Each structure stands twice: as C-alpha cells, then as structure tokens.
Amino acid sequence: MAGIYVHIPFCRSKCIYCDFYSIAARGMEADYVDALVAECRMRRSELANEPVSTLYIGGGTPSLLSPSLMQRLVTGIAQAVCLDDVEEFTVEVNPDDVSAPYISALHALGVNRVSMGVQSFIDDELRAINRRHTASQAIEAVAAIRQAGISNISLDLIYGLPGQSLASWQVSLSRAIALRVPHLSCYNLSYEEGTRLYRMRQAGTITECPDDDCIAMYDLLCHTLSRNGYEHYEVSNFALPAMHSRHNSSYWSGDIYLGLGAAAHSFNGIATRSFNIADARRYIAAISSGCLACERETATLHEQYDEYVMIHLRTSRGISEAEVLRLFGQPFLDHLNREARPFIARNLLTHAAGAYRLTHAAVMLSDSIIRSLML
Numbered sequence: 001m002a003g004i005y006v007h008i009p010f011c012r013s014k015c016i017y018c019d020f021y022s023i024a025a026r027g028m029e030a031d032y033v034d035a036l037v038a039e040c041r042m043r044r045s046e047l048a049n050e051p052v053s054t055l056y057i058g059g060g061t062p063s064l065l066s067p068s069l070m071q072r073l074v075t076g077i078a079q080a081v082c083l084d085d086v087e088e089f090t091v092e093v094n095p096d097d098v099s100a101p102y103i104s105a106l107h108a109l110g111v112n113r114v115s116m117g118v119q120s121f122i123d124d125e126l127r128a129i130n131r132r133h134t135a136s137q138a139i140e141a142v143a144a145i146r147q148a149g150i151s152n153i154s155l156d157l158i159y160g161l162p163g164q165s166l167a168s169w170q171v172s173l174s175r176a177i178a179l180r181v182p183h184l185s186c187y188n189l190s191y192e193e194g195t196r197l198y199r200m201r202q203a204g205t206i207t208e209c210p211d212d213d214c215i216a217m218y219d220l221l222c223h224t225l226s227r228n229g230y231e232h233y234e235v236s237n238f239a240l241p242a243m244h245s246r247h248n249s250s251y252w253s254g255d256i257y258l259g260l261g262a263a264a265h266s267f268n269g270i271a272t273r274s275f276n277i278a279d280a281r282r283y284i285a286a287i288s289s290g291c292l293a294c295e296r297e298t299a300t301l302h303e304q305y306d307e308y309v310m311i312h313l314r315t316s317r318g319i320s321e322a323e324v325l326r327l328f329g330q331p332f333l334d335h336l337n338r339e340a341r342p343f344i345a346r347n348l349l350t351h352a353a354g355a356y357r358l359t360h361a362a363v364m365l366s367d368s369i370i371r372s373l374m375l
C-alpha cells in the first residue's frame with residue numbers, strides 16, 4: 001500500500017513556536033494547486049503501482065484553500081492516480097476556518113478525517129503563542145465537523161507552554177476528552193532555532209516550562225487518556241480502539257509515500273528519500289517548466305538501521321529483533337542487544353516477545369536512548 005501527502009504551505013500568521021515551512025499566500029494559491037496536480041502527474045510512477053490507501057493534505061493551513069480550489073486539487077490528483085483504494089483521507093484545518101458548509105464541501109470530495117490544531121483550550125495560552133482562534137471556536141468547530149458528517153476527528157494539543165500549569169493542562173485535556181474525539185496528538189513544546197519562541201527565550205522575555213513540570217504534564221496526559229480508553233500507540237499519539245492514524249502509521253511501517261508540494265518529502269519504500277525545495281515560488285516555477293524541484297538521497301544500510309530505530313522505538317510496537325535481523329543482519333542485532341542492556345537494567349526499556357519498547361518512565365528521555373541504540 002502507498003500514501004500521498006500534499007503540503008499546503010500557506011498560513012495567515014505565524015505561531016511563535018512553528019518551524020514548519022509556511023508563508024503568506026499572497027494570491028499564489030491557484031498556481032500552487034495547479035503545480036501540485038502537475039507534480040502528481042510527473043511522479044505517479046514513484047508509487048510503483050501500489051494501491052493508494054491514504055491521502056493526507058497538511059500544512060501550513062490547508063483550510064485556507066477555498067472549496068473550489070480544494071476540488072481542483074482533489075479532482076486533479078484523482079485524474080493522475082487511482083484513489084479508489086483510499087481508506088483514510090485527512091485534511092488539516094484551523095478552528096477559525098471551520099464552518100459546516102466548508103466541511104460539507106470537503107466531505108463531498110471524499111474527506112473522511114479531519115485533523116485540527118487546537119493546541120490548548122485556555123484562551124490566554126492561545127494568545128501567548130499567537131494562535132488566531134479561541135477555545136470556544138475550537139469546540140464549535142468540532143461540532144460543525146460532526147454536523148457535516150465527519151466523525152473521525154483528531155486534535156493537536158501542546159504541553160509545556162510558557163505560563164501553562166498542571167491545572168490548566170488538566171483543563172485542556174478534560175475539554176478534549178469531553179469532546180470524545182477519537183484521536184489526539186499531544187506534543188511537548190520544543191524551542192526550535194529560527195522561531196520567535198526561541199528568540200524570546202534568548203532575550204529572556206519568556207520563561208520556559210521547567211523539565212519537572214513537563215514530565216508531570218506528560219504523566220498526567222498518559223494516565224488521563226489511558227483511563228478514558230485511549231491507546232498510547234506512539235510517543236505523541238493516542239487513539240480510541242481502531243482509530244489510530246493510518247497515514248502516520250504507514251510512515252512508521254516503511255510504506256511508499258509520495259509527498260507533493262514545497263518542502264514535502266517522499267520515500268520509495270526501500271532506501272531512497274526525496275525532499276522538495278522549501279520555497280513555494282521556486283517550486284511553482286520549476287514544476288511549470290516541467291522540472292521536479294527535489295533532491296534525492298539513498299540511505300546506506302547504517303542510515304537505514306538508524307532510521308528504523310528512531311521511528312520504531314517511538315511506537316508501541318517497538319523494535320522487533322526478528323525485523324532487525326531480517327532487514328540489517330546479525331551484526332546490527334548484536335549491536336542493538338548490547339546497547340539496550342543498560343537501559344533495561346535502568347527500567348527505561350522492556351524486552352518482551354522479541355521486541356524492545358520504551359517504558360513509560362523513559363519516554364521523555366527517548367531521544368537520548370534512540371541515539372545510544374543507533375550506530
């Protein structure tokens with residue numbers, strides 16, 4: 001099976017923590033959509049005749065596209081590749097763009113899952129990170145999405161925000177649970193170089209949430225969601241039974257995916273990745289002149305092993321010894337077994353049923369454990 005990811009890089013304003021490639025649209029939306037469709041036609045052979053089972057339109061802010069441009073995009077992709085096998089078709093939206101008619105238009109195009117960036121249900125916290133919506137707009141948006149016929153909804157939340165307390169995080173979690181959405185992605189705020197948030201910390205105009213508070217918020221997250229029936233299937237992802245994101249899971253399973261648009265990545269299912277240029281104007285110009293705007297990289301066996309460790313240790317499936325042996329060979333498995341031992345002794349990894357998994361206590365340390373297990 002294969003997936004298609006489409007990147008819409010336009011945003012109305014920049015959230016202070018965001019390091020994704022996103023820009024103001026400045027009237028280039030239609031040209032960009034035409035370039036996406038053209039790129040899909042140019043690269044369809046990269047899907048290697050695999051049936052496309054997931055389609056994901058992310059960003060940026062895809063909900064900035066009008067219904068007619070969304071239709072032009074989806075119709076164009078459907079003319080380029082067969083979408084008959086698509087089981088999950090997700091569009092990311094921002095709460096301030098959502099209305100029942102807009103979501104109905106998406107539903108009519110085949111969209112059956114909506115992912116919405118809520119981040120917090122506390123208005124002061126939303127203002128502090130330059131989000132454009134309020135908590136009540138997010139709650140109304142969930143109702144509008146359901147009213148338009150889409151029940152498979154995922155919300156993004158962030159913990160560790162400046163000024164956030166354990167009590168206010170509890171409020172955000174309770175509101176998300178009360179909405180009974182089937183999927184939640186919950187991220188620890190990170191300070192990425194180049195963001196306004198990073199500069200504010202350097203200038204001392206913002207106080208970072210202490211590590212102990214972030215750990216307490218993470219504990220609260222895991223316990224609260226588990227008590228409410230959510231399965232913790234990846235470090236940052238939680239789902240009601242059978243409602244995990246198929247698209248994201250296919251990234252973790254090493255399936256083929258084709259990424260269309262500025263800054264999108266693709267993977268051929270074996271070892272080659274390609275990276276589109278992170279510049280919408282140059283992307284449009286390249287595609288309109290019949291050229292792809294991407295660089296390709298083929299990973300060595302060492303790099304593939306490192307990537308396998310990085311991806312799989314973050315999932316509840318963990319790192320399978322049999323898979324490491326089959327994909328990389330005995331020396332890699334020996335390395336894994338040797339490096340994992342001290343973490344098992346410290347109760348940071350478990351080793352059961354032929355797989356290594358992070359323990360709950362280790363999740364906040366996952367990056368350093370992953371580095372140790374890599375080559």
Ligand code: SF4
Pocket residue numbers: 010011013014015018019020022059060061094117
């Ligand atoms: S809406 Fe999303 S992509 Fe756009 S700036 Fe905010 S976090 Fe980044």
